[in-house]
Amino acid sequence: MNDILEGLLSYVSNYPGRIPKAELDRRWDEIQKGATKEAVLREIEKRFTEALKTLGPNLVSADETKEQKQQQAQQVELLALGKELRKEVDKLFLEYDLLCKIEYLSIKPEIQKEFQKSARARNQQPIEFYKRLRPYYYRAGFTAPKILNDIKSIKFLGSDLMVHVEMEKILKRAEQIVNDLPREVKLEVYSKVHTILGLQLRPIAGKETLSLHALGLAIDIDPGSNPQVIGKVAKAINDILDSMPSEMVPDKVSQGHLEDSNIKRDLSITSEERLLQAYEKLLSTSQDIQAFLEQKTNDLELLDDWEQTYLSKKDDPKLGNQPYALLGNLIVAFGGGNKESQIKNGIRKIKAVKENGLVTIPLELFNALNKSNATSGIEWHTQKDIMHFETTVPSTFKQSK
Numbered sequence: 512m513n514d515i516l517e518g519l520l521s522y523v524s525n526y527p528g529r530i531p532k533a534e535l536d537r538r539w540d541e542i543q544k545g546a547t548k549e550a551v552l553r554e555i556e557k558r559f560t561e562a563l564k565t566l567g568p569n570l571v572s573a574d575e576t577k578e579q580k581q582q583q584a585q586q587v588e589l590l591a592l593g594k595e596l597r598k599e600v601d602k603l604f605l606e607y608d609l610l611c612k613i614e615y616l617s618i619k620p621e622i623q624k625e626f627q628k629s630a631r632a633r634n635q636q637p638i639e640f641y642k643r644l645r646p647y648y649y650r651a652g653f654t655a656p657k658i659l660n661d662i663k664s665i666k667f668l669g670s671d672l673m674v675h676v677e678m679e680k681i682l683k684r685a686e687q688i689v690n691d692l693p694r695e696v697k698l699e700v701y702s703k704v705h706t707i708l709g710l711q712l713r714p715i716a717g718k719e720t721l722s723l724h725a726l727g728l729a730i731d732i733d734p735g736s737n738p739q740v741i742g743k744v745a746k747a748i749n750d751i752l753d754s755m756p757s758e759m760v761p762d763k764v765s766q767g768h769l770e771d772s773n774i775k776r777d778l779s780i781t782s783e784e785r786l787l788q789a790y791e792k793l794l795s796t797s798q799d800i801q802a803f804l805e806q807k808t809n810d811l812e813l814l815d816d817w818e819q820t821y822l823s824k825k826d827d828p829k830l831g832n833q834p835y836a837l838l839g840n841l842i843v844a845f846g847g848g849n850k851e852s853q854i855k856n857g858i859r860k861i862k863a864v865k866e867n868g869l870v871t872i873p874l875e876l877f878n879a880l881n882k883s884n885a886t887s888g889i890e891w892h893t894q895k896d897i898m899h900f901e902t903t904v905p906s907t908f909k910q911s912k
Contacts, residue, residue: 545646675727
């Protein structure tokens with residue numbers, strides 16, 4: 512008899528009339544990780560079907576052998592056990608619904624308001640949105656209400672945001688460093704910062720991993736003018752720089768303009784030096800992209816010419832030629848697709864890059880946050896999240912499951 516059958520039958524022999532705790536614990540863990548009821552029941556059905564097949568056909572005759580009778584008895588036991596396990600799974604899902612309601616009600620009102628806003632944007636009830644997000648916290652090792660209740664409203668550089676108390680300490684230190692700068696420099700830093708986002712109840716975009724924003728351990732500064740240069744956007748930018756004459760892009764490197772492999776390998780430099788090198792490299796890339804966007808074509812700047820041509824005649828052959836095709840790829844990447852609304856969004860973002868470059872956050876603010884133990888997204892190796900600053904998750908945050 513195969514291992515599956517032996518395992519299933521051990522439920523009956525070892526735990527007469529009930530499902531063993533280890534099996535229910537496993538199902539409970541699956542549910543908390545986000546498994547749907549349909550998926551759990553489907554997997555149970557598959558296991559029992561495989562086990563029943565090993566017993567052969569259910570033959571009833573006067574000439575039954577002892578072995579056939581044993582197989583029949585085992586089939587009856589398996590069917591009864593499957594029915595019992597399905598009932599237990601139903602109970603577990605009811606318990607999970609109740610747990611989510613109790614947890615949600617234990618979250619402090621100001622955080623509940625954030626769930627309400629996020630749920631409203633998705634046309635969901637707050638409790639349903641909490642149930643959808645809870646598995647991300649559980650898989651990451653957190654008890655959601657515990658860490659959410661340590662998030663509070665603060666002011667940073669004049670902006671209101673919500674962060675975890677650990678991130679609050681970092682931001683307070685950074686703000687003090689900025690306030691200690693010469694008056695003119697301090698005022699310039701404050702004047703260049705307009706929007707700061709903290710708590711965002713979501714996973715990382717496109718992934719099954721919880722965002723540090725959902726823990727209150729990350730902030731985004733002026734996301735509208737300090738974009739993410741990752742994935743297709745990073746590739747589109749590197750393709751543009753590769754197309755430009757060497758004299759226009761003197762710091763070209765074979766592994767990609769945005770990569771910092773040389774910085775990453777050099778362990779002798781300080782974190783401040785590493786940050787400065789990453790910032791200067793990004794600033795150089797930003798200036799090169801601005802130069803590309805400002806070049807003239809048909810007596811118009813490239814971006815204006817591309818926009819007018821696209822809006823009047825989308826199938827114009829010239830849109831497939833350099834530099835139009837390179838710009839088109841960048842617009843599609845920034846907009847997130849080639850639907851008309853996405854194209855317009857991409858054009859809007861590219862116009863902001865043309866005017867302000869890729870980074871508007873002052874170097875002094877990068878330095879202040881770096882000295883306060885926040886990591887910047889521009890320090891990432893091959894891709895840059897320019898707006899993003901985060902802190903590591905303290906090990907004491909983790910909860911055993």
